[in-house]
Amino acid sequence: MKKPFLKIRDLKYEYIRRDEENNVEGITTAVDGVSLDVEPGEFIAILGHNGSGKSTLAKHINAILFPAEGEVQVDGMNTKDSGKLLAIRQAAGMVFQNPDNQIIGQVVDEDVAFGPENMGIPTKEIAERVEESLKAVDMWDYRNASPNKLSGGQKQRVSIASVIAMHPKCIVLDEPTAMLDPRGRYEVIRAARALNEVENITIILITHYMEEVIHADRVFVMDKGKVCMSGTPREIFSRVEELEALRLTVPQVSALAWKLKKAGLKLPDGILSREELLKALKDKELTKKKKSGAAGEGRTQRAESEAVDPKNCRLIADHLVYVYNKGTPQEKRALDDLSFVLRPGEMVGLIGHTGSGKSTLVQHLNALLKPESGTIYFEGSDVFEKDYDRKALRGKVGLVFQYPEHQLFEETVFSEVTYGPKNMGMDRKAAELSAYAAIKRVGLPDECFDQSPFDLSGGQKRRVAIASVLAMKPEILVLDEPTAGLDPAGRSELLSMIRELKEKEGITILLVSHSMDDVAEMADRILVMDRGRLVYDDVPQEVFSHAKELEEMGLAAPEVCYVLRDLAAAGIPVDTTPITLDEAARSIREAYQ
Amino acid sequence: MIRDITLGQYYPGDSVMHRLDPRTKLLGTLVYLISLFLFTNSYVFVVAALFLGTCIVLSKVPLRHMLKGLKPVIFLLLFTAAMNLFFTKGTVLVSFWKIQITREGLLQAISMGTRLILLILGSNLMTLTTTPTRLTAGMEHLMKPLKLFFVPVHEIAMMMSIALRFIPILLEETDRIMKAQLARGADFESGNLLRRAKSMVPVLVPLFVSAFRRANDLAMAMEARCYHGGKGRTQYRPLRYKGRDLAAYVLLLLYFAAVIVSGKWLPGIADPWVKEMLETAKGLSVSMSETY
Numbered sequence: 001m002k003k004p005f006l007k008i009r010d011l012k013y014e015y016i017r018r019d020e021e022n023n024v025e026g027i028t029t030a031v032d033g034v035s036l037d038v039e040p041g042e043f044i045a046i047l048g049h050n051g052s053g054k055s056t057l058a059k060h061i062n063a064i065l066f067p068a069e070g071e072v073q074v075d076g077m078n079t080k081d082s083g084k085l086l087a088i089r090q091a092a093g094m095v096f097q098n099p100d101n102q103i104i105g106q107v108v109d110e111d112v113a114f115g116p117e118n119m120g121i122p123t124k125e126i127a128e129r130v131e132e133s134l135k136a137v138d139m140w141d142y143r144n145a146s147p148n149k150l151s152g153g154q155k156q157r158v159s160i161a162s163v164i165a166m167h168p169k170c171i172v173l174d175e176p177t178a179m180l181d182p183r184g185r186y187e188v189i190r191a192a193r194a195l196n197e198v199e200n201i202t203i204i205l206i207t208h209y210m211e212e213v214i215h216a217d218r219v220f221v222m223d224k225g226k227v228c229m230s231g232t233p234r235e236i237f238s239r240v241e242e243l244e245a246l247r248l249t250v251p252q253v254s255a256l257a258w259k260l261k262k263a264g265l266k267l268p269d270g271i272l273s274r275e276e277l278l279k280a281l282k283d284k285e286l287t288k289k290k291k292s293g294a295a296g297e298g299r300t301q302r303a304e305s306e307a308v309d310p311k312n313c314r315l316i317a318d319h320l321v322y323v324y325n326k327g328t329p330q331e332k333r334a335l336d337d338l339s340f341v342l343r344p345g346e347m348v349g350l351i352g353h354t355g356s357g358k359s360t361l362v363q364h365l366n367a368l369l370k371p372e373s374g375t376i377y378f379e380g381s382d383v384f385e386k387d388y389d390r391k392a393l394r395g396k397v398g399l400v401f402q403y404p405e406h407q408l409f410e411e412t413v414f415s416e417v418t419y420g421p422k423n424m425g426m427d428r429k430a431a432e433l434s435a436y437a438a439i440k441r442v443g444l445p446d447e448c449f450d451q452s453p454f455d456l457s458g459g460q461k462r463r464v465a466i467a468s469v470l471a472m473k474p475e476i477l478v479l480d481e482p483t484a485g486l487d488p489a490g491r492s493e494l495l496s497m498i499r500e501l502k503e504k505e506g507i508t509i510l511l512v513s514h515s516m517d518d519v520a521e522m523a524d525r526i527l528v529m530d531r532g533r534l535v536y537d538d539v540p541q542e543v544f545s546h547a548k549e550l551e552e553m554g555l556a557a558p559e560v561c562y563v564l565r566d567l568a569a570a571g572i573p574v575d576t577t578p579i580t581l582d583e584a585a586r587s588i589r590e591a592y593q
Numbered sequence: 594m595i596r597d598i599t600l601g602q603y604y605p606g607d608s609v610m611h612r613l614d615p616r617t618k619l620l621g622t623l624v625y626l627i628s629l630f631l632f633t634n635s636y637v638f639v640v641a642a643l644f645l646g647t648c649i650v651l652s653k654v655p656l657r658h659m660l661k662g663l664k665p666v667i668f669l670l671l672f673t674a675a676m677n678l679f680f681t682k683g684t685v686l687v688s689f690w691k692i693q694i695t696r697e698g699l700l701q702a703i704s705m706g707t708r709l710i711l712l713i714l715g716s717n718l719m720t721l722t723t724t725p726t727r728l729t730a731g732m733e734h735l736m737k738p739l740k741l742f743f744v745p746v747h748e749i750a751m752m753m754s755i756a757l758r759f760i761p762i763l764l765e766e767t768d769r770i771m772k773a774q775l776a777r778g779a780d781f782e783s784g785n786l787l788r789r790a791k792s793m794v795p796v797l798v799p800l801f802v803s804a805f806r807r808a809n810d811l812a813m814a815m816e817a818r819c820y821h822g823g824k825g826r827t828q829y830r831p832l833r834y835k836g837r838d839l840a841a842y843v844l845l846l847l848y849f850a851a852v853i854v855s856g857k858w859l860p861g862i863a864d865p866w867v868k869e870m871l872e873t874a875k876g877l878s879v880s881m882s883e884t885y
Contacts, residue, residue, distance in 0.1 A: 062817050086819050094817040101810035104818075106726050106758050113829030115818040120825045127829065148761050162818065368772050391778055399776040406766075407773040409798035419795065423778030454802070468777060 003076070005170060005202050006038040006061060006092075010070035013056055013225075030056040032225035033070070040169065041200045043193070045213040045233075048222035049247035049487040050458055054206050057222070058174045061204065062094040075169060090119060093163030097175040099155035100147075108150075108158050109134065109143040115166040126165075133161040136199070137191045151354060153184025157191050164195065170202035171195065177209060178485050181354045181514045183554050185209065208487045210237070210251045214272045221246060238270035247489030252517060252559040252581060253277055259585040265592060274559070278566050284592060313341040314476060314508050315365065315397065319374035322360055322532075326372075334360040335371065336532035342476060342510060347502045349523030349540070350512045353554035357532040358512050359402070362478050365510070366390075366397040395424040398474030402481045404465030408453040413439065413464050416453050420472040431471075438471035439464075441505075443497060459490040463497075470501075476508040477501065483518065491515075495522060520544065520558045520579040528555070544579050560584035567591075604721040609837060610652035611722045615731025617838045621845050622719045628849060629708050629715075632856030638707050640855050644848045645715055652722050662717040663710065670709055677702040725757045734832055747823030755811070763804060770799050 013031040016024055030053045038044055048054040059065040060072045063079040075091045077084040093115075096102045105111030109130050116126045134140040137157040147155055156176050163171050173192060177185040189205075189212050196203045205212065213219055219236045221229035223246045229236055236243070237254045249255065257271035257280075265284070271277050322335040334357045342348060352358050363369040364376060367383045367390045376383045383393055401407065410416035417438055421431035439449065442463040448456065453464050462482070469477070479498065483491040495518060501507045513519050519526055519540065526543045528536040530553040536543045544550070544557040547565070557579070564576045564584055575587040610618075629641055649659055663670070683697030720728070733750035740746050771781065774795045781792050 059813075064813055064817060086821065089817060089819050094814075096810065096814055096817075098807075098810055100762055101807045102814035104755065104758065104811070104815060106724075106754060110726065110829065114815075114820070117826050117829055118819040118821065120827050123827060123829065123831055126827065130829065147758075166818065363772065366776055368775055391780065394776050394778055401769065401773045401776070404773065406803060407770055407777075407795075407799050409795045409802075420777040423780070472778065 003040075004037040005040040005042075005075055006036075006204075007073040008034055008036050008057075008060070008070070009072075010035055011057070011060060011067050011072060012069035013053075013060065013065060014068050015056075029225050031060070034222075034225070034227050035070075036220065036227060036230075038170075038202060038204065040202055041196070042202055043196045043215065043217045044202070044204045045216035045219045046204065046206045046222060047208060047210075047213060047219060047236075047248055049208065049489060052222040052246075053225040054222045055174050056225075058094070058172050058204065058206055061092050061170075061172050063088045063092075064094070086119070090166050091168055092170045092172060093166055093168035094172045094174065095156065095159045095163055095176050097178050099152045099159065099179060102159050103147045103155060103162075106146060107143075108139065108145050108147060111147065111158060112162045112165045115162055119166060129165045129167070133165040134158075136164055136195065137161045151184060152180045153187040156180065156184065156188045160188070160191055160195075164199075164201075168201065170204065172204045172206070174206050175208070176205075177207060177212065182556070183353055185212070208248065210249055210254075210488070214251060221248070233272060234270035236270075237272060244489075247487055249488040249492075253563065255581055256560060256563060256585055256588075259581065260588055263585065263589050265589065274563055274566060277563060278570065281567060281572065281588070282570055312343055313377075314344050314379060315342040316377040317341070317361075317364070317374070318377060320361070320364055320376070321372045321374055322357075322364065322369060323372050324360075333532050335364070337374070338529075338532070338534045339374075340527055340534060340537055342508050344475075344508055345502065345506050347499070347509045347511065347522055347524050349519035349526040350510055350529065351514070351516065351519055351526060351555060352529030353514075356529040356553075358529055359480060361529065362399060362480055362510070362512060365476070365478055366394045366399050368394075368399070392424070395420070395472040396474055397476045397478065398469040398472055400466050400469050400477065400479045400482060402484060404469075404482075405453075405458065405461035408461060408465060408468075411452060412450050413444070413453050413456070414449045416464055417468045417471045420468050424472050434473060435467070435471045438467040441470060441501070442467045443493075459486055459494070462486070462494070474507065476510065478510045478512070480512045481514065482511070483513070483515065491518070498522070516544075516556055516558045517581075521581075528553070540579050541577050545577075564588075603724050604654050604658060606653055606722070608651060608653040608722070610648060610654075610718070612835075612837065613722075613841055614832055614834055614838045615723050615727040616734055616832060617834070617841050618719045618723055619728075619731050619735055621841065622716055624845055624849055625715045626712060628852045629712055631852065633704060634856055635704065636855035637852055638704070638711065640848070640851050641711050642707075645711060645718070648718055649714075652718060654718070654721050659714060659717065659721070662721075663713060666709070666713055670706060673709060674702040674706045677705050726754065729754045729757070730830075730832055747826075751823075759807065759811075762807075763800070766803055767796065767800055770796050770803075 011031050011034045012029065015028045015030055017026045017028070019025045032053070034057060046054045046057065056065060060067060060079065061074060063074070063085055066079060072079045074088045077088050077091075079088055103111050104114050112130045112133055113126050116129050121129065130143070131140065134143055137160050139154065139157050139161055142150065142154065142158075147158065150158065159176075160171065171192070176188050180188065192203050192205060193215060195201045205216065207213065214233045214237075216233055219231060219233050220227050221236065221243070228246065229239065229242065237250045238258075240250050240255065240258045243250060250258065251272065253274055254271055257267055257277050261267045267280050271280060317338060317340050320335045320338045321333070324330070324332045324334050338361065350358055350361070360369065364371055367376070370384060378393060378397065381388060383390060408416055410419060414435060417435040418431045421434045422428075426434065444460060444463055444467070448460065448464075453461055456464065466479075466482070482498065483494055486494060498509060498511065499522060502509050511519065511522060523540055526536065526538065526540050527534060528543060528550070535549075535553065536546065544561050547557040547561060550556055560581055561576075561579055564574050564578065564587060567574045567588065568576050572591055574591045578584045578587050625641070625644070628637070631637070649656065678694060678698045678701075679692055681695055681698035681701045683695035685693050686696050686699065687694040723731070729750050732753070733746055736744065736746045736749070775781075779792060779795060781789065784792070
């Protein structure tokens, strides 16, 4: 038996909160009695909802935190041995969540050199290490670039290179993809897998994106500071209900297989990939007669976008053009002749990869940015007219920015939420009533009202921020990536709250998202942007039937669409129009009944 | 977009001036600045202008780009010139209303103006041809002797380079927070000064919170990569003097000698108005020493 690289025994760690007089206010046990071994060269994934203690555990491996009880041994060295501190940090490198906050150098190659410099490596060897590490993550061409000009995925790859340059035996990645778009996530995970396979570096990946875990050798699931499940991805993902109880989900394909199984289809446990599902389904007896050309039938009606009646539109974007850095070499057309409408009570999804102009567009809708040409009409009036009341407009078209919790500033949740309505000129009583309703609406408990927003959990902070916009009583609510960084349960809770806003309050919603699954589940209509242009404006089924075109734009259709298409191609008579999990499960089940 | 602001004003290029060691350029600039203030006679300015002109040509930075650097200080320049022009006593040349322009004032204004222009162009040339990183490295090296006096030289340099890295990020963040608060109906433009200052609270609090969070994250990331202060650190791109630096130092020395020669001995054979100016300057220095 090989000697384990990492040996954790009965690890316990507590965060002690103190008040201003340094008295102990409360103790949170973040890690509670964890024991685990990791063999050299393994790919380990640690799953868990926000606050389950997985990040705290990770920081022990790198000797950034030290155990309150128990011990951690890295490559045979105890982290309590202060003489071994640097050797441990060199052996187990760490990549953190926020791409901006871990790059020290002003130029990419300088950042990669930072670690070796600290270790006292001779100059000549540093240059060699910088080159080999940047090449390993495919970032050598960017060696002279400023980190500020890179995308999130590229920044994270630089951070990985910076760790590799220290020649570690193990890399701990602490939610490296939480702040990235799908393309960035793919880049980072691919780099990590390559290091594991080619260089045999032990990888410990912490994440709550289930799709990233399926290639791991072993998976640990954490809850309340304890490891509560462990096994291969196949074993873990066949226990769907247990995972759901732990605020987690399974990859969409596994979920589909599980639903089919529950509906009576005999399928093997823990299906992880499209290919596996296809293989399992192909061998089944069909009850229905095979019919050719099942695909393409039963298409839902197209959106009636041709005949726009201005009276039925709440907001009209009319030929918007916006140019960044006009007249400089960096001139960029962020919006290129873009027109669409929002009708009352609609839920519209807006998708496009990073840099396609989504964020620029949403800032036009409430007149934070002024277009180069074209305009926005809100309820029939041009919002860029000289004496139009744009402040009032911002109350009517509420905009929730990405990571809105970063805008909180008040001492209590309640005063935070009254800030908006007060700015809108409501008197105190009306503002407070509106704030009260908004806080209730987003589902925060009563105890929160007088708490500092900074003391709340991440998901709760986000709700406060959304409430602070809702309290202005908007008719249109624009949400830019509202679920970014939340764990699976947090995501679905927030989405169902947003759905309620539409259904119960009749608020028109524009949902900007990277997640095709979310948009497929939620939206009545989808707008697709690519390089400043509006490519599609149609019902979801229609948009997602253009899977190939979407892929060329760095997007994709929901996973289930591909499954259905594969099945249809294999001659199984399934309806290929569904885009959500439930519909897809029904479609497959019907084919087999 | 705020993101595209480049800090400092580096003008990318590969000229001799660009390739000089940052220490050479820092010391050179220092010597140049001192040379401008050593003497007050106009020959010195001619020598200094020639020297700077040569450097600018060598740097291959377009002259127009160089002159753009004067824009932000144009007010200071005019103000200094005007002060000298109107408030120097001596032989009256022109007089209208309560204002007198004297011969000495005119000379003084011209000499102060020239001096300021040369000074700004000179220091701009350094920042235009040196990246902030190299500049920081150069400063760290030159300040090394201060370590004897317990000045934390390495830490200061590290702080400077971290600041250079994070200022663009924080600027972008400010922009984002301001927009987020505008979307909540904030108004940063109307009202009196107090009201406007108060309206910035919703921007400043989140900005500070974020700055502290980033500082915390960064400290952890640095520790995770074995950072433990300047001790035992090696360098990826150590500063090394090359032949051209030696040449530059020789030229600098020659320049300084020329300044001293022209400043000290040339007035003896110069035309009378230079002499007169020298006397004015003497008078000024006397009056200055009286005031202080």
